[in-house]
Amino acid sequence: MKALTWHGKSDIRCESVEDPRIEDGRDAIIKVTACAICGSDLHIFDGVIPSMQHGDIVGHEAMGEVVEVGGDNSKLKVGDRVVVPFSIGCGECFFCKRGFYSGCERSNPNKDIVSKVWGNSPAGLHGYSHLLGGYAGGQAEYLRVPYADVGPIKVPNTLTDDQALFLSDIFPTGYMAAEFCDIQQGDTIAIWGCGPVGQMAIRSAFLLGAERVIAIDTVPERLELARKAGAETLDFRHEDIYDRIMELTRGRGADACIDAVGTEADTFSSVYATWDRIKVATFMGTDRPHVLRQAIHCCRNFGTVSIVGVYGGFLDKIPMGSAINRGLTFRMAQTPVQRYLPKLLGLIEEGKFDPSFVITHRGSLEDGPELYKKFRDKKDGCIKVVLQP
Incomplete structure (x- = not known):
């Protein structure tokens, strides 16, 4: 064959x-x-x-x-x-x-x-x-x-x-990502990655009752497909994602954040992201977890971080101090x-x-x-x- x-x-x-x-x-x-x-x-x-x-x-x-x-x-x-x-x-x-x-x-x-x-x-x-x-x-x-x-x-x-x-x-994965968020009436869900899983998560979040979905990517076709589903979109190459999410949520942060990117996050947007790429290239690290760091910072107090992007090894500089002091819940799975x-x-x-x-x-x-x-x-x-x- x-x-x-x-x-x-x-x-x-x-x-x-x-x-x-x-x-x-x-x-x-x-x-x-x-x-x-x-x-x-x-x-x-x-x-x-x-x-x-x-x-x-x-x-x-x-x-x-x-x-x-x-x-x-x-x-x-x-x-x-x-x-x-x-x-x-x-x-x-x-x-x-x-x-x-x-x-x-x-x-x-x-x-x-x-x-x-x-x-x-x-x-x-x-x-x-x-x-x-x-x-x-x-x-x-x-x-x-x-x-x-x-x-x-x-x-x-x-x-x-x-x-x-x-x-x-990808449909069960995107649906699970949204289900992990325990969506309540009026919730705002932020989703990093508008690839196939992210697109399924966007639509699943609305299906499960989200009032707003903020979708983050940089590929025009992906962002357009997200907008067709009713999401508000942010291009991380042209906007500061943390500042914009705080602005859109009146300083509170998203009720839940979904990482639909995983290990190979684009490393355009920060010093930490560039450091991730250097560490992987020099065999000093296994993954580039920039999106996960950003999702943690952009999540409201006592919110949920849902992780369905694939990671394979050990992640560096994850802001656990932010997560524990602000009561975040992490949910993740294959x-x-x-x-x-x-x-x-x-x-x-x-x-x-x-x-x-x-x-x-x-x-x-x-x-x-x-x-x-x-x-x-x-x-x-x-x-x-x-x-x-």
């Missing part, structure tokens, strides 16, 4: 690889009908995710048709149309039973390695390094899905692939997608949310390497790429 594979920094290739096969009775093999390039995939593309190996198949947003099912899987049958969550949950461990599938204790075969870095291991992920299981990703013609009697959700034929695909990651799937699928079926609005570019797997570059460089108004194998 054809698949997109990793061969080093900025080197994604479309290659012929072996077809996946059933390895466990609970597995399923799906023929991928649609997959997407996620902002988190760009961290792999940029070479900042450790333990990638040459030839690894990338991608964690995929859906398709079931073509083979393991003997112990009674949930799925050949011909079912499904969306595959990016995190892999067994459905039986302590965390899965509580709905925290992205904390699954069984699905990461390399959990002993990652525990040395993070203290404990999260779930295995599709297409996201050997640190998180070494599972093949979904930017391919076929995908093996472990624990397929727990993860995938069946999609009715009344929905298009475009409507359903983002249930795999999204337990399975927890949200029934509700969010229902919202799409009812016509209350159509995630396809974010798609700007399409292509085949052969187009993938060039579209990775275009997405990373934010060229040609590229906000979200969908590939059709």
Whole structure:
């Protein structure tokens, strides 16, 4: 089959690889009908995710048709149309039973390695390094899905692939980011990053009752899409974000702040941000947490900081003095997608949310390497790429 594979920094290739096969009775093999390039995939593309190996198949947003099912899987049958969550949950461990599938204790075969870095291991992920299981990703013609009697959700034929695909990651992630804010009537929510997850968070915040959303980015197309959703927008290259948020909230700060950027924040706007870039470039640091610092400072007393942008290591100069003295609450997670799937699928079926609005570019797997570059460089108004194998 054809698949997109990793061969080093900025080197994604479309290659012929072996077809996946059933390895466990609970597995399923799906023929991928649609997959997407996620902002988190760009961290792999940029070479900042450790333990990638040459030839690894990338991608964690995929859906398709079931073509083979393991003997112990009674949930799925050949011909079912499904969306595959990016995190892999067994459905039986302590965390899965509580709905925290992205904390699954069984699905990461390399959990002993990652525990040395993070203290404990999260779930295995599709297409996201050997640190998180070494599972093949979904930017391919076929995908093996472990624990397929727990993860995938069946999609009715009344929905298009475009409507359903983002249930795999960015819609649940953006919705969770807003849900973490515990939105009350009249709340103002500030969101850093108007990429695909940020766009889902903007619309989810309004859906959950926010009165105002302040969206922060610098890419014109992203800011325009945020305005179409009703958000007020700030361009961090031309405005002091802290000063403007204080002005817009009469000096109080936002009720909740969402970091939808993560480790590779743009380092244009401050001395600390420039220092982040220098430290990463000289191997003195692992992440560039400028957005997180700013979100903490811009949050009101006893407000919430919701973090869904990906961080990988140790963060420097985080203003914990500000956070503790002003009573901030932090909520963060890799999204337990399975927890949200029934509700969010229902919202799409009812016509209350159509995630396809974010798609700007399409292509085949052969187009993938060039579209990775275009997405990373934010060229040609590229906000979200969908590939059709």
